[in-house]
Amino acid sequence: MEKTAPAAGSAAKKSTPAKKPASAKKPAPVKKPAPVKKPASAGRTAAGKASAKKSAPVQKAPAAKKPPVAAEKAAVAVKDAPVKTVVKQAKGESRTALVRRARRINRELAEVYPYAHPELDFENPFQLLVATVLSAQTTDLRVNQTTPALFAKYPTPEDLAAANPEEVEEILRPCGFFRAKTRSVMGLSKALMEDFGGEVPGRLEDLVKLPGVGRKTAFVVLGNAFGRPGITVDTHFQRLVRRWRWTEETDPDKIEAAVGALFPKSDWTDLSHHVIWHGRRICHARKPACGACPIASLCPAYGEGETDPEKAGKLLKYEKGGLPGQRLKPPQAYLDAGGRPAPPLRAG
Ligand code: SF4
DSSP states (O other): OOOOOTTHHHHHSOOOOOOOOTTOOOOOOOOOOOOOSSSSSSTOOOOOOOOOGOOOSSOHHHHHHHHHOOOOHHHHHHOSSSOOOOOOOOTTTTTHHHHHHHHHHHHHHHHHHOOOSSSSSOSSSHHHHHHHHHTTTTTHHHHHHHHHHHHOOOOSSSHTTTTTTTHHHHGGGGGHHHHHHHHHHHHHHHHHHHHHHHHHOSSHHHHHSSSSSOOHHHHHHHHSSSOOOOOOOOOOHHHHHHHTTTTTOSSSHHHHHHHTSSSOOOGGHHOOOOOOOOHHSSSSSSOOOOGGGGGGGGGGTTSSSOOHHHHOOOOOOOOOOGGSOOSOOOOOHHHTTTTOOOSOOOOO
């Protein structure tokens, strides 16, 4: 039997408020539900919109302010897509409708996660590069707990390249696969010294030449340390864009190209953050919290997870210790804005 999305706002209103962080002065109010257009799937109604637009501390939602871009423009964006691919569309949905729905989802998510940012602590491109390599097979929080000691002892590529591997291994042990990760970060440090004068290059073609650095890592660094647009196709991104039927591709490079073709290049980096944050907090791999999902009305996979708002609310995962994401050193803009969590999600 087809499941029906809950009425707008119900999920947010019935749930337990998020845990108040130490820095929060008052809880983020629940945003008044916005009118929702006809859902992607016939017969479904709008779901609760769990955003907190009015209380958002950082006004970082450029995608939400941009008018929808015409389909022709999206087609032009294919030129910027790094890998050529055939974009498959959901059955019965036109290319134009797909582009509009995809951009609407991104705008909605931009309101829910107005300050979405990389969840790894870093102060320069070298730190972000190393932290991203270390984040494989572990949590960003674990990496953030580990890197302060690493960068205190080895602040530059030169220092890390010349390090005693056993000492580096000891520092990296909590991250798992610490021997392989030691080889990776020391190897890329040596390559930075030998080939790039000790500086992290700001070009994709150079970054992917570094040992242990693939396109995903390269785009994280380009997008967040150099301000150059990039799509980060991690496990969350892959899962969500397939649930949303943005693409049927399974190869990360082809997913990157297919999704890149749906959006202007300038949206790519923030889009990546929005999707990954949503995957970590609401649209989980095993138990997506559909009943508490702010984009349920736009999602063809609504009903794949728990649809009861109360039960779905208990599935939500929220920020660690009240800070945004898993960072131990949140971005200054977030702290300047009062350090309040943005979305009124419920702690599980
Ligand atoms: S599958 Fe994910 S995005 Fe779709 S309604 Fe459920 S939680 Fe939301």
